[in-house]
Amino acid sequence: MAVFVYAENINGVYKKAAFEAVSYAKAVADKAGDTVTAISVNPTDSSDLLYKYGASNVINIKDEGLKNFSAKAFAQAVNEVANGNIIVFPHTTDASSVAPMLAIMKNYSLITNALEAPESLSPFQVKRRAFSGKGFMHAKAEGNGVIVTVSQNAFGVKENAVSGSEEVKNLSVANDDTKVISHEQSSGKLDLKEAEVVVSAGRGMKGPENWGMVEDLANVLGAATACSKPVSDIGWRPHTEHVGQTGKAISPNLYIAIGISGAIQHLAGVNSSKTIVVINNDAEAPFFKSADYGVVGDAFQIIPALTEKIKAIKG
Amino acid sequence: MKILVCISSVPDTTSKINFTADKSAFDKNGIQWVINPLDEFALTKAVKLQESQGATVTVINVGDAGTEPVIRKALAIGANDAVRVNLDPKDSYSTAKEIAAVAQSGGYDLILCGKESIDYNGGSVPGMVAQLLNQPFVNASVGLDVNGNEATAVREIEGGKETISVKLPAIIAGQKGLVDEKDLIIPNMRGIMSARTKPLQVVEPASSEVKVQGVSYDSVPPRAAVKMVSPDNLDELVRLLHEEAKVI
Ligand SMILES: Cc1cc2nc3c(=O)[nH]c(=O)nc-3n(C[C@H](O)[C@H](O)[C@H](O)COP(=O)(O)OP(=O)(O)OC[C@H]3O[C@@H](n4cnc5c(N)ncnc54)[C@H](O)[C@@H]3O)c2cc1C
Numbered sequence: 001m002a003v004f005v006y007a008e009n010i011n012g013v014y015k016k017a018a019f020e021a022v023s024y025a026k027a028v029a030d031k032a033g034d035t036v037t038a039i040s041v042n043p044t045d046s047s048d049l050l051y052k053y054g055a056s057n058v059i060n061i062k063d064e065g066l067k068n069f070s071a072k073a074f075a076q077a078v079n080e081v082a083n084g085n086i087i088v089f090p091h092t093t094d095a096s097s098v099a100p101m102l103a104i105m106k107n108y109s110l111i112t113n114a115l116e117a118p119e120s121l122s123p124f125q126v127k128r129r130a131f132s133g134k135g136f137m138h139a140k141a142e143g144n145g146v147i148v149t150v151s152q153n154a155f156g157v158k159e160n161a162v163s164g165s166e167e168v169k170n171l172s173v174a175n176d177d178t179k180v181i182s183h184e185q186s187s188g189k190l191d192l193k194e195a196e197v198v199v200s201a202g203r204g205m206k207g208p209e210n211w212g213m214v215e216d217l218a219n220v221l222g223a224a225t226a227c228s229k230p231v232s233d234i235g236w237r238p239h240t241e242h243v244g245q246t247g248k249a250i251s252p253n254l255y256i257a258i259g260i261s262g263a264i265q266h267l268a269g270v271n272s273s274k275t276i277v278v279i280n281n282d283a284e285a286p287f288f289k290s291a292d293y294g295v296v297g298d299a300f301q302i303i304p305a306l307t308e309k310i311k312a313i314k315g
Numbered sequence: 316m317k318i319l320v321c322i323s324s325v326p327d328t329t330s331k332i333n334f335t336a337d338k339s340a341f342d343k344n345g346i347q348w349v350i351n352p353l354d355e356f357a358l359t360k361a362v363k364l365q366e367s368q369g370a371t372v373t374v375i376n377v378g379d380a381g382t383e384p385v386i387r388k389a390l391a392i393g394a395n396d397a398v399r400v401n402l403d404p405k406d407s408y409s410t411a412k413e414i415a416a417v418a419q420s421g422g423y424d425l426i427l428c429g430k431e432s433i434d435y436n437g438g439s440v441p442g443m444v445a446q447l448l449n450q451p452f453v454n455a456s457v458g459l460d461v462n463g464n465e466a467t468a469v470r471e472i473e474g475g476k477e478t479i480s481v482k483l484p485a486i487i488a489g490q491k492g493l494v495d496e497k498d499l500i501i502p503n504m505r506g507i508m509s510a511r512t513k514p515l516q517v518v519e520p521a522s523s524e525v526k527v528q529g530v531s532y533d534s535v536p537p538r539a540a541v542k543m544v545s546p547d548n549l550d551e552l553v554r555l556l557h558e559e560a561k562v563i
Contacts, residue, residue: 097454100442109526132433134332136533177451178481185475233496246352254562265328275560297546
């Protein structure tokens with residue numbers, strides 16, 4: 001059972017999600033007694049980065065036409081080179097847009113949001129995220145080909161160095177169904193879905209002018225920032241930071257929730273975080289029931305103090 | 316312009332999720348059903364295009380008769396008519412096949428969906444429909460304008476956004492931002508009354524092939540009891556995070 005993996009790059013650079021997907025593919029391949037072939041579109045990063053996580057073949061698609069992303073054109077390109085019956089994708093925005101189109105092209109089953117290595121390979125069965133984090137589903141694929149997308153930060157990045165080789169494939173896929181007009185990338189900001197530590201704040205912060213202290217705490221922790229839904233609804237923070245059932249689902253190692261009540265819809269997006277710290281001035285806030293550590297007190301006093309203490313130990 | 320909006324009927328966001336005793340299925344007892352919140356953004360966008368451009372808006376739902384209250388709600392919000400494919404959907408693939416079949420015969424200029432449903436979190440139906448119809452697909456859309464037979468969509472990308480133009484017919488999967496939260500339409504009495512008389516066509520499924528099965532389900536294991544730390548002893552919190560949880 002040949003295992004292929006789509007190693008997504010952003011502007012040529014591999015992200016953590018790509019390494020995680022390759023790590024996952026390696027676990028699948030070990031189970032199948034086969035090797036991993038990674039596919040990337042116009043990477044500038046070295047393939048060595050993918051060998052490190054277990055890919056022994058890397059197919060670098062070179063296609064000027066794929067400078068801009070289109071789900072369909074990328075699916076076509078991957079379809080041309082992915083000659084295996086198991087294809088792994090990260091569950092990033094772009095990769096999870098390509099995967100369903102490829103599933104139809106190949107007439108394969110598609111299982112999204114996988115959380116663990118597969119429970120069995122034939123049939124392919126895996127535990128996946130469902131009900132927005134309020135439950136899990138064990139999904140079984142029918143037929144003999146399967147595409148699986150791996151929920152970010154769930155399986156983890158696992159080093160597993162192999163010696164690898166690279167092949168360049170020149171393609172020219174038609175990419176004319178969409179045309180990019182403008183592209184805005186905020187540089188230097190940590191990707192919320194990839195972050196190991198997330199500092200999140202809610203309506204308890206009273207207003208956008210108070211977010212400076214939240215960002216200071218995030219900075220000393222090397223964390224991404226997030227917020228509850230009402231905060232982004234009012235426009236205190238961009239909606240890209242909204243986590244929860246109707247926002248982003250995240251699973252960092254550490255989630256610090258400040259001035260967030262812990263409504264069921266908020267929890268749905270964050271309860272798979274490994275450690276949860278809740279800071280709230282209301283001892284009855286429901287979030288304490290889902291936390292590992294809790295502090296009852298005023299955020300405006302606690303955040304600066306905590307920031308100083310963490311700065312001190314980070315030295 | 317003809318717009319088709321895909322609507323999924325999902326457990327209300329406050330629902331506790333339980334499974335049957337043998338864990339083989341989601342337990343529907345006592346569940347209130349709502350329009351998938353991400354689909355609501357798509358529906359509201361469609362109704363806005365109906366107002367500004369005279370588009371007609373058809374909602375489609377793949378579901379058994381139990382989903383009709385949710386379809387009526389979509390009509391009350393402003394859709395012109397509705398189609399229900401009479402199939403309790405078992406996976407994304409079978410759902411996408413039915414939507415594509417209806418879309419094919421209806422000749423729609425634009426298909427709008429939410430980017431995923433909050434129950435099974437597949438996030439697969441929109442892309443599958445696009446490929447089945449061989450139409451362009453824009454996912455995670457946070458903005459949309461239509462001008463003649465071209466649309467301009469803003470899509471979320473990792474760490475930013477991208478504005479693209481796309482030739483219609485096309486499929487756009489939206490999320491919050493496609494319309495503002497405050498612009499979501501709450502049906503008024505007139506809408507609710509008129510929804511009762513709007514056409515709701517029921518069609519039989521074209522096929523029933525399933526590619527993925529839910530074999531069993533698990534609940535989320537409870538967390539250990541919370542450890543409370545005094546606000547006057549943040550050193551202790553830092554110590555716990557460092558030494559016990561090993562996360563900083
Ligand atoms: C369809 C639907 C979908 C939803 N999806 C989401 C979602 O995806 N994500 C999401 O977050 N929500 C979602 N919600 C909203 C959710 O139900 C809650 O309303 C929301 O999470 C509350 O946000 P909050 O905790 O920031 O605000 P509040 O409920 O106002 O709570 C603020 C908290 O701050 C505390 N506080 C106040 N002052 C201080 C202080 N000085 N120091 C410390 N603490 C303080 C208060 O005690 C309170 O607990 C959804 C709702 C619906 C209906």
